[in-house]
Amino acid sequence: MPLVKTLPLDDVILTEDESTAVYRYDSGVVSFADLQIARGERGLKTGAVTISSSFLSPSPSHLSLDIVVVFVIIIMAGSSTSYYFVIIGTKDNPLYEAEFGSFKQGGDGIAKFREEQRHMNQFIAHSSLDCIEDQQWASKEMYLKTVDKFNNTWVSCFLTGGNIKFLLVHDTRSDEPIRQFFTDVYDLYCKTLMNPFYEVNMAIRSQTFDQKIKAAAKKYL
Amino acid sequence: MNRDPSPFRTASVASTATSPTPKYANLTASTNLRYSLTRKSIYDRHLNRTKTSELSKSAFAFLFGEMVQYAQKKVYGVQDLEKKLNLHGYAVGQRFLELLLWREGRTAKRETRILGILQFISHQLYRAIFQKQADTLEKVRENEDEYMISDNDPVVNTYISVPKEMSQLNCGAFIAGIIEAVLDGHCFPAKVTAHTAPNEMWPGRTVFLIKFEPEVLEREALRVGS
Amino acid sequence: MSSTSRARLGEEVWKLRTDKINAELVTLTYGSVVAQLCKDLDGDYVEVNKQLDKMGYNIGLRLIEDFLAKSNMQQKCANFRDTADVISKVGFKMFLNITPTIANWSSDNKQFSLLFDENPLADFVELPDDGKAQSELWYSNMLCGVIRGALEMVQMSVDAHFVSDVLRGNDTTEMRINLIRYIEDEMPQDDE
Numbered sequence: 001m002p003l004v005k006t007l008p009l010d011d012v013i014l015t016e017d018e019s020t021a022v023y024r025y026d027s028g029v030v031s032f033a034d035l036q037i038a039r040g041e042r043g044l045k046t047g048a049v050t051i052s053s054s055f056l057s058p059s060p061s062h063l064s065l066d067i068v069v070v071f072v073i074i075i076m077a078g079s080s081t082s083y084y085f086v087i088i089g090t091k092d093n094p095l096y097e098a099e100f101g102s103f104k105q106g107g108d109g110i111a112k113f114r115e116e117q118r119h120m121n122q123f124i125a126h127s128s129l130d131c132i133e134d135q136q137w138a139s140k141e142m143y144l145k146t147v148d149k150f151n152n153t154w155v156s157c158f159l160t161g162g163n164i165k166f167l168l169v170h171d172t173r174s175d176e177p178i179r180q181f182f183t184d185v186y187d188l189y190c191k192t193l194m195n196p197f198y199e200v201n202m203a204i205r206s207q208t209f210d211q212k213i214k215a216a217a218k219k220y221l
Numbered sequence: 222m223n224r225d226p227s228p229f230r231t232a233s234v235a236s237t238a239t240s241p242t243p244k245y246a247n248l249t250a251s252t253n254l255r256y257s258l259t260r261k262s263i264y265d266r267h268l269n270r271t272k273t274s275e276l277s278k279s280a281f282a283f284l285f286g287e288m289v290q291y292a293q294k295k296v297y298g299v300q301d302l303e304k305k306l307n308l309h310g311y312a313v314g315q316r317f318l319e320l321l322l323w324r325e326g327r328t329a330k331r332e333t334r335i336l337g338i339l340q341f342i343s344h345q346l347y348r349a350i351f352q353k354q355a356d357t358l359e360k361v362r363e364n365e366d367e368y369m370i371s372d373n374d375p376v377v378n379t380y381i382s383v384p385k386e387m388s389q390l391n392c393g394a395f396i397a398g399i400i401e402a403v404l405d406g407h408c409f410p411a412k413v414t415a416h417t418a419p420n421e422m423w424p425g426r427t428v429f430l431i432k433f434e435p436e437v438l439e440r441e442a443l444r445v446g447s
Numbered sequence: 448m449s450s451t452s453r454a455r456l457g458e459e460v461w462k463l464r465t466d467k468i469n470a471e472l473v474t475l476t477y478g479s480v481v482a483q484l485c486k487d488l489d490g491d492y493v494e495v496n497k498q499l500d501k502m503g504y505n506i507g508l509r510l511i512e513d514f515l516a517k518s519n520m521q522q523k524c525a526n527f528r529d530t531a532d533v534i535s536k537v538g539f540k541m542f543l544n545i546t547p548t549i550a551n552w553s554s555d556n557k558q559f560s561l562l563f564d565e566n567p568l569a570d571f572v573e574l575p576d577d578g579k580a581q582s583e584l585w586y587s588n589m590l591c592g593v594i595r596g597a598l599e600m601v602q603m604s605v606d607a608h609f610v611s612d613v614l615r616g617n618d619t620t621e622m623r624i625n626l627i628r629y630i631e632d633e634m635p636q637d638d639e
Binding site: 251252253254255256257258259262263266270271272274275276277278279280281283284285286287288290291295308309312313316317320349350351352376379 | 465470471475506509542615617
């Protein structure tokens with residue numbers, strides 16, 4: 001029996017450069033932790049509903065859908081190349097994250113919405129994990145290329161032998177440079193792991209690691 | 222609900238009442254570590270530098286023996302001791318798994334079938350760590366979820382003198398831990414135990430019994446024919 | 448026996464009389480031991496050092512027999528300087544395939560240093576970034592115990608300890624060994 005949840009659209013917020021609009025659900029932005037709990041509890045895929053530009057005229061007063069949580073994101077054309085990178089452990093736990101490209105150099109509007117953007121990226125990355133689980137058994141490759149697509153955003157994935165996932169959320173497709181980036185990341189991850197004081201699933205906080213990842217991003221992305 | 226003609230308006234960001242998701246809060250990089258001028262960080266060292274390096278077997282034997290001695294003081298009984306050895310092997314196995322796959326470079330593949338991962342373990346992994354292949358790889362006929370890998374002369378049994386109180390100790394638990402880590406890491410969760418199975422030629426022959434979790438078999442069944 | 452012939456002996460023992468094993472297996476096993484100790488002792492690195500030394504000592508007591516058997520050294524060392532040479536060129540060579548440099552002799556020839564420009568035990572290692580490890584933990588401390596135990600079995604009472612370690616941000620890894628005294632009494636024969 002499909003779950004129905006009605007969502008009053010309290011608030012619409014638009015970034016200054018009009019590249020992103022976020023519908024708030026209830027009283028605040030749904031946090032990433034909430035999404036995870038919901039996902040786990042119901043065993044359902046969290047989904048994001050996209051509304052195309054037709055939403056401009058007359059916006060629905062509420063949405064009825066049979067998914068548990070709705071976090072509506074519209075990304076419009078014109079956003080410059082930017083990347084969100086996250087390393088996810090075997091328990092779907094993030095170990096390391098970084099942003100490259102023009103995210104940081106965005107205009108004032110974007111900077112103001114850092115939290116939402118970040119939540120969005122985290123959400124996109126996290127919800128692609130289900131797709132990865134399906135795809136990883138159909139292929140023997142470690143570089144799974146793009147595993148999920150969300151509007152103009154892709155998620156690329158590299159899966160290590162120990163089931164650690166390197167996820168890159170990006171808005172321009174470039175398979176080979178991303179593969180080279182992931183190869184460098186794998187080298188850095190292995191070096192981290194070979195240290196007896198580092199355990200699988202621990203967060204990676206080394207500054208040197210961070211610098212090297214960013215250097216790799218600069219080199220290939 | 223009525224909407225304004227222009228439904229959009231910019232607004233200042235609400236203070237993050239929903240603070241950054243807890244799991245992400247502690248990911249900022251930082252360091253207090255001093256690095257030697259002469260020795261660069263671990264990230265500057267090439268992963269292949271010690272690929273073919275060797276040490277004496279007795280160095281390993283002495284280290285292993287002392288590891289057993291130390292663990293023995295903290296446990297009650299052989300099973301507990303074997304668990305500790307398994308844990309040490311597990312840590313080693315996790316690292317070798319990633320290291321070996323990294324070393325295969327672009328041709329590296331992830332195994333998706335039970336037989337594939339078992340062959341990886343008994344051939345590539347065993348060869349890389351012990352400079353020889355495992356001696357046999359078999360399926361246990363009676364049980365769907367069990368397989369066996371055997372080693373006629375496991376290196377952990379060389380020179381090791383088992384403390385008298387622990388005469389039933391199987392040092393192979395260490396290797397079982399290595400195998401278990403590789404299976405778990407590669408998404409084939411299993412329990413691996415070591416059993417002495419001597420024959421005429423090989424008194425130290427050890428069999429590693431691999432018992433897969435049910436989900437592995439379910440998945441394998443779905444994949445049959447694909 | 449000259450220094451060069453000792454070096455040759457070390458090479459020979461390593462090449463011909465030593466069964467070998469993957470170095471990374473040893474490195475990772477040692478790493479697992481140290482990491483486990485740090486957990487068991489709740490990050491009390493001073494205790495970890497002691498424990499590593501003790502474990503090394505136990506190893507040293509047994510290792511000396513293996514050493515004597517394989518190296519087939521007929522003569523006792525004439526003096527402590529010879530001992531140092533043997534430790535470096537034969538001992539370390541046949542077990543760890545390294546030959547640490549001997550340096551910094553004291554004027555009375557009772558103290559010297561071993562400088563390790565290679566240390567297989569510490570490959571890939573980075574000490575925990577907790578503000579304590581780098582000033583308190585001697586990661587390779589087991590080696591000190593090994594030397595102490597081994598030399599005790601050949602009638603020498605020594606103290607061995609690290610004074611610097613690249614893992615701690617120092618430029619060198621240096622172990623200081625000093626001869627406390629020669630043990631006059633006969634050691635009881637080993638039962639084994």
